[in-house]
Every structure is written in structure tokens, then in C-alpha cells.
Amino acid sequence: xxxxxxxxxxxxxxxxxxxxxxxxxxxxxxxxxxxxxxxxxxxxxxxxxxxxxxxxxxxxxxxxxxxxxxxxxxxxxxxxxxxxxxxxxxxxxxxxxxxxxxxxxxxxxxxxxxxxxxxxxxxxxxxxxxxxxxxxxxxxxxxxxxxxxxxxxxxxxxxxxxxxxxxxxxxxxxxxxxxxxxxxxxxxxxxxxxxxxxxxxxxxxxxxxxxxxxxxxxxxxxxxxxxxxxxxxxxxxxxxxxxxxxxxxxxxxxxxxxxxxxxxxxxxxxxxxxxxxxxxxxxxxxxxxxxxxxxxxxxxxxxxxx
Numbered sequence: 379x380x381x382x383x384x385x386x387x388x389x390x391x392x393x394x395x396x397x398x399x400x401x402x403x404x405x406x407x408x409x410x411x412x413x414x415x416x417x418x419x420x421x422x423x424x425x426x427x428x429x430x431x432x433x434x435x436x437x438x439x440x441x442x443x444x445x446x447x448x449x450x451x452x453x454x455x456x457x458x459x460x461x462x463x464x465x466x467x468x469x470x471x472x473x474x475x476x477x478x479x480x481x482x483x484x485x486x487x488x489x490x491x492x493x494x495x496x497x498x499x500x501x502x503x504x505x506x507x508x509x510x511x512x513x514x515x516x517x518x519x520x521x522x523x524x525x526x527x528x529x530x531x532x533x534x535x536x537x538x539x540x541x542x543x544x545x546x547x548x549x550x551x552x553x554x555x556x557x558x559x560x561x562x563x564x565x566x567x568x569x570x571x572x573x574x575x576x577x578x579x580x581x582x583x584x585x586x587x588x589x590x591x592x593x594x595x596x597x598x599x600x601x602x603x604x605x606x607x608x609x610x611x612x613x614x615x616x617x618x619x620x621x622x623x624x625x626x627x628x629x630x631x632x633x634x635x636x637x638x639x640x641x642x643x644x645x646x647x648x649x650x651x652x653x654x655x656x657x658x659x660x661x662x663x664x665x666x667x668x669x670x671x672x673x674x675x676x677x678x679x680x681x682x683x684x
Contacts, residue, residue, distance in 0.1 A: 382674060390667045397659040398446045405648050406438070415458060415646055445652075454653040459645045464653035468635060474544055475634035478627070479619035481550045482558030487612065490565030495604070497566070498573025499596070509566045516563025525556045525629040542631035553630040557623055561615045568611055572604045606676050613669025617662040 405411050412429035413420075420428075429435050433444065448454070454464040489512075497506035532552060533541035540549045576582060577600065585595045624636030631637070635654055642650040 383671065386667055386670050390663050393663055394660060395446070397656060397663075398449055399442070401652050401655045401659075402442050402445050405652065410434075411648060415648055449652075449656055454656070455649040457642075457650040457653075458647045459642070459650065464650045465657065467650060468638065468653050468657050471633060471635045471638045474632060475620055475623060475627070475636065477544075478550060478553055478557060478623060478632055478634060479616060481554035482556075482619055483561065483612065483616050484558075485554055486558040486562035486565055486615070490562040491569050491608065494566045494569025495573060495601075497570040498577070501570075501574065506570070509570065513563035513566040516559040516561075516566075519559070521556050521560070522625050522629055524559070525553070525626060528552050528556065529629075544633055549630075553626050553632055557619055557626045561619070564611065564615070565608070568607060569604060572607055573600060576600050576603050606673070609676055610669055610673045613665055613672065617665035617669075620665070621658045621662045 408414065410425075410429075412425050412432065412434050415432075416425055416428055433441060436444075452465045456462060457464045457467055460467060493505065493509035493512065497503070497509040500506060529541045529552065532538050538548075539552050540546065541552075543549055582595065582599060585599055620635075622636075623632075623634060624639055626632065627634045627636035628640050635658060639651065639654040639658075642648075642654060
């Protein structure tokens with residue numbers, strides 16, 4: 379078991395190192411960082427002075443290890459736009475992104491898992507058809523298009539919800555629904571498939587032959603085994619929601635890390651871009667690690683098989 383945990387931690391550290399490398403190289407392969415960060419009116423002397431100040435004239439390998447050693451302790455330099463350290467600016471936006479992702483995941487779990495359970499227990503029924511239709515829509519509709527349609531209908535025409543911002547609690551409803559809909563569809567399909575598969579297992583037939591009540595079989599055997607893959611998917615999807623909400627936050631003007639990243643790209647604020655990218659990746663990797671640990675605790679076959 380300890381070996382399993384150590385392997386997962388080692389893999390996370392290697393992936394984080396890979397994130398450092400990718401983020402570092404993206405800034406360099408798009409062109410001269412000094413020229414990109416400064417305005418077009420900057421003189422060659424100003425560009426050269428800025429390159430010297432930021433250390434872009436040093437060997438690439440030296441620059442990378444300097445960046446990685448500082449990033450490990452949370453030092454990404456000062457934001458070019460705000461003139462303050464970049465990481466605290468990211469941390470200020472973290473609560474808004476967590477709120478949005480948590481609300482989206484809650485909607486997905488509350489709606490998706492029950493629909494999948496009912497569909498698995500009664501395949502071909504009305505609820506099953508509804509669940510499969512929702513799963514298809516959730517995984518096929520572009521989220522930016524759906525966001526605009528919901529704003530037009532529920533915010534502009536009906537006035538039920540705000541169209542942007544984070545001023546009140548109901549402001550989270552529309553962006554959370556758009557963000558959680560793909561996960562909702564995935565949970566419906568996964569839960570339904572898991573129920574159908576488990577219902578055909580030998581131990582379920584044995585439980586029926588012993589005369590156990592159907593409710594007892596579903597609670598003790600079916601639901602318990604269905605929860606194993608759901609834990610993994612829910613944990614991973616929460617990480618994806620935290621890191622992939624840039625479009626939703628931009629459309630709804632939600633003041634989270636995604637909107638900050640979009641603004642930083644427009645400002646060509648590369649220290650801030652690097653801070654958002656590395657911090658988001660760190661959070662996603664941490665959530666994936668916790669999900670793997672939880673999955674192994676629920677299903678001992680995982681950790682003893684490694």
C-alpha cells in the first residue's frame with residue numbers, strides 16, 4: 379500500500395515538473411518575451427534593457443531552472459499590469475472559481491447520479507430516456523453557445539437570473555449549470571452502465587437466490603459497487619472544472635482564475651499567465667492525487683495490484 383502511494387506521489391511530482399517545462403517553453407516559442415511584453419512603441423534600447431532586467435539574455439537552461447526553483451516556492455515575479463506579486467492575485471480569484479466549480483459539480487451529482495441509477499434499474503423507461511437524452515446534450519452542446527442561449531432566455535427575457543457578475547447567490551446558477559452539464563451527462567452514462575453491469579454479476583444473482591429483499595441488494599451490493607468508479611470520475615471532473623472554466627467565466631464575467639487568465643493574455647502579462655497556469659495545474663494534480671488515494675481506499679484491489 380505504501381508503495382502505491384509513493385508511486386502516485388512520484389508521478390505527480392514528475393507531472394508538475396512537466397508543467398513547469400511546458401509553461402516555460404510556451405512563453406519562449408511564441409517569440410521574444412521581451413518584445414511581446416513591452417508595447418510596440420518601445421525602442422530597441424528599452425527592449426534590451428528589459429531583457430537584461432528579466433534575465434532573458436541568459437542561457438535557456440539557466441532561465442528554466444531559475445524559473446522552476448522560484449515557482450516551487452510560489453515566486454512568479456511581479457505582474458506587469460498590476461505591479462504586484464503575481465501569485466497573490468491568483469489566490470484572490472481562487473474562491474470565486476472554487477465556488478463556481480463546486481456549484482457545477484453539485485448540480486451534476488444531484489441530477490446525474492439519480493438519473494443514472496433509475497435508468498440502470500429500469501432500462502428503457504421514461505426516466506432512462508430522459509437521462510440518456512440529457513447525457514447526449516451535455517456532451518455535445520458547445521458550452522459557450524449554451525451560455526449565450528441561457529443568458530438570452532433566462533436573464534434578458536425572463537429576468538430570473540443575473541447575466542454577469544458575482545453579486546448575489548443566484549448569480550452562480552447559470553454559469554454553474556453550463557459548467558456542470560458535461561459532467562452531468564458523463565455521470566448519467568457512467569452510473570447507468572455501472573448499474574447494468576453490476577446487476578448481471580454472479581454475486582447479485584446469489585443474493586437474489588438467498589431471498590434478500592431487492593432494496594437490501596441495491597443498497598448493500600449495487601450502490602456500493604457503483605460508488606467505486608463514481609468517486610474517481612467526480613474527483614477528476616472537479617479538477618477539470620477548476621482548470622477549464624475560462625470560457626464560462628469570460629462569458630458570465632465571473633471574477634475567477636479563468637477570467638484572470640483571459641485578461642492576462644490580453645495584457646501580455648506573462649508572469650501572471652505563468653502563475654495562473656502553474657497554480658491551476660498544481661491544484662488539478664493535487665485533486666487527482668487525492669482521488670487516486672480515495673479510490674484505492676474504497677477498492678483495495680487497486681493498491682494491492684500495484
